[in-house]
Amino acid sequence: GESVGLHLPTLSVQEGDNSIINCAYSNSASDYFIWYKQESGKGPQFIIDIRSNMDKRQGQRVTVLLNKTVKHLSLQIAATQPGDSAVYFCAEKRMNYGGSQGNLIFGKGTKLSVKP
C-alpha cells in the first residue's frame, strides 16, 4: 500500500554538525508535508512544513527540501544541538475528498542523537 517512510532509523551526529534526515513518500497526489519532532513521552511538535508547489523552505536552523520527481523529502538541521535529540517524523497530508482536511500519514521515525 501507499506509505511514507524513512531511510535511516537512527542518526548520530556531533554537536555543531549539520544533520540530514531523509524521507520517501509514495503518494504523488499528496500536497502537503510536515516534519515533526517528538521527545520521549510527548506529542509530535511541528518543525516545518512544505506544500507540493515548493521545493525548498527554510526556517530557523531548519530547511526542508522536496523532490517530487523522486518523491523524496529531507530535513536539514544546521548546527545541531543536544536539544535537537529526539525522534523525527515526516508526515504526508492526504486530502479527504469529502471536504474536510485530510488526515496525516506518518512515516517511520528517525532517532537523532547529538553527541556533545
Add this chain to the structure above:
Amino acid sequence: AAGVIQSPRHLIKEKRETATLKCYPIPRHDTVYWYQQGPGQDPQFLISFYEKMQSDKGSIPDRFSAQQFSDYHSELNMSSLELGDSALYFCASSPGLEDYGYTFGSGTRLTVV
C-alpha cells in the same frame, strides 16, 4: 497560547475493561484527529471529525468508537481492552479547510494490564 488538551495523561486499565480518552482542541479549531502510537512506532491514524461529523476513518478497531461534541471536544471510547491497546494516544486539532495547521496534544498513555 492555548494548546490541545488531553485527559487523562496516564491511564491504567485491566483487560476487558473500558476507557474513555478526552481531547479539547484549540479554540476555533473544528477538526479533531486521533492517533495511536505503540512503543517505537510511528503514530497511526485512527479517526477524525470535522464539524462534529466523522470525516475519515483509519485503522480504528471496532471495539473503539469516538465522537465530537457541540463544543468541539472529542472523546475516544475503548471497550474490551486488550494488552495490545497499550499505547500513547494523541489527539490533534486543526482549523477549517483553508488552513493546514495541525497541533498535537501531549497524549494519553494507556497501559492495559
